[in-house]
Amino acid sequence: MKKTPEKHTVLAWARLLKVSASLLAEVEQALKAAGLPPLNWYDVLLEVSRAGPTGLRQSEIATEVLLPKHNLSRLIDRMEDRGVVTRRGCDSDGRAKQVCLTDAGEALLSEMWQVYGAEIQARLGVPLSDAQQHSLADIAGILLSQPKRH
Amino acid sequence: MKKTPEKHTVLAWARLLKVSASLLAEVEQALKAAGLPPLNWYDVLLEVSRAGPTGLRQSEIATEVLLPKHNLSRLIDRMEDRGVVTRRGCDSDGRAKQVCLTDAGEALLSEMWQVYGAEIQARLGVPLSDAQQHSLADIAGILLSQPKRH
DNA sequence: CTCCTTTGGTTGCAGTTGCAACCAAATTTA
DNA sequence: TAAATTTGGTTGCAACTGCAACCAAAGGAG
Numbered sequence: 001m002k003k004t005p006e007k008h009t010v011l012a013w014a015r016l017l018k019v020s021a022s023l024l025a026e027v028e029q030a031l032k033a034a035g036l037p038p039l040n041w042y043d044v045l046l047e048v049s050r051a052g053p054t055g056l057r058q059s060e061i062a063t064e065v066l067l068p069k070h071n072l073s074r075l076i077d078r079m080e081d082r083g084v085v086t087r088r089g090c091d092s093d094g095r096a097k098q099v100c101l102t103d104a105g106e107a108l109l110s111e112m113w114q115v116y117g118a119e120i121q122a123r124l125g126v127p128l129s130d131a132q133q134h135s136l137a138d139i140a141g142i143l144l145s146q147p148k149r150h
Numbered sequence: 151m152k153k154t155p156e157k158h159t160v161l162a163w164a165r166l167l168k169v170s171a172s173l174l175a176e177v178e179q180a181l182k183a184a185g186l187p188p189l190n191w192y193d194v195l196l197e198v199s200r201a202g203p204t205g206l207r208q209s210e211i212a213t214e215v216l217l218p219k220h221n222l223s224r225l226i227d228r229m230e231d232r233g234v235v236t237r238r239g240c241d242s243d244g245r246a247k248q249v250c251l252t253d254a255g256e257a258l259l260s261e262m263w264q265v266y267g268a269e270i271q272a273r274l275g276v277p278l279s280d281a282q283q284h285s286l287a288d289i290a291g292i293l294l295s296q297p298k299r300h
Numbered sequence: 301c302t303c304c305t306t307t308g309g310t311t312g313c314a315g316t317t318g319c320a321a322c323c324a325a326a327t328t329t330a
Numbered sequence: 331t332a333a334a335t336t337t338g339g340t341t342g343c344a345a346c347t348g349c350a351a352c353c354a355a356a357g358g359a360g
Contacts, residue, residue, distance in 0.1 A: 003264075005271040012283045013270045015290035020170035021216055026298065059338055066171055071317060073340060095325045095338045114153075120163045121155040127296050128289065133162045136289050139282050140165035146277050148176065209308055221347060223310060245308045245355045 027119045034115045037108075040065065040075060041084075042116060045109040048085060048101045055100035057090065084108050177269045184265045187258075190215065190225060191234075192266060195259040198235060198251045205250035207240065234258050 028038055043065045048056050062072045076099060079085045084105035090096035124133065178188055193215045198206050212222045226249060229235045234255035240246035
């Protein structure tokens with residue numbers, strides 16, 4: 001089994017990391033400029049919103065958003081402090097907490113989307129053709145479906 | 151001008167961010183498991199190594215590695231503490247510092263590459279065909295060449 | 301030459317992340 | 331049922347990041 005990558009593999013890798021880092025930084029910057037919270041707030045709000053009024057457990061959010069549990073715990077602390085979500089003990093499982101969206105949370109979600117969506121369009125939708133966007137999604141999909149073998 | 155992205159644009163975006171985040175986390179994990187420092191050390195070591203014995207200014211490294219200057223300043227502090235680079239005042243510019251690689255730094259660079267390169271190969275080289283790798287590099291290249299319009 | 305602005309780099313402080321230890325409620329094993 | 335393990339979540343502490351202020355050396359404009 002080959003251990004050292006080919007040049008073109010390294011090139012793809014380097015560009016992938018660089019482009020995602022700079023896109024991320026630019027979007028965070030845009031959100032901040034609009035006086036809005038960082039991107040991971042959006043991810044959480046979106047997941048919780050999708051789950052409907054029953055809400056979602058923290059552990060479910062954590063795996064969805066790729067955030068370690070202890071990290072998510074404090075993120076939810078801050079979000080609860082600003083009143084965009086609520087934590088409620090779960091009936092069926094005494095340890096779990098159900099996280100639900102408040103009205104303010106729903107409002108923030110759509111407010112963030114106005115900025116976030118525009119950024120996505122400007123930075124991915126505009127510069128890439130439809131075919132390229134599909135190709136990118138396909139390739140990323142392959143990588144995401146790889147087993148995580150640690 | 152369109153402000154809201156199409157579904158396939160959002161899909162490509164979401165997968166791009168998710169895949170880079172998880173690849174990054176897995177590689178960091180592999181480095182730590184091997185008792186090695188984090189990825190940004192590698193990036194800095196590589197840049198400095200490429201510059202040869204004259205070294206590189208911090209500001210040049212910072213733009214190359216996409217790290218804010220104050221952040222890089224302290225990263226170099228840590229690296230200097232562990233003896234992998236040296237800071238030396240620049241002759242032609244009294245403010246600047248030239249950063250140079252030590253022998254230990256060169257050793258660390260190649261030690262990290264053994265782990266890092268294997269990860270790249272396993273996570274990108276193996277799952278993707280050559281055509282897909284080229285396609286990914288092309289698309290990322292387009293995005294990187296976009297003006298950063300803030 | 302003097303004032304003003306820019307550039308390269310550092311530092312203090314607050315906010316966030318990572319790690320490990322911890323608690324309590326399930327779940328499994330015996 | 332009692333003991334051992336796993337799972338969901340929190341907390342303390344150290345490390346790292348972001349922001350803004352700062353200092354000193356260059357570079358320009360009058």
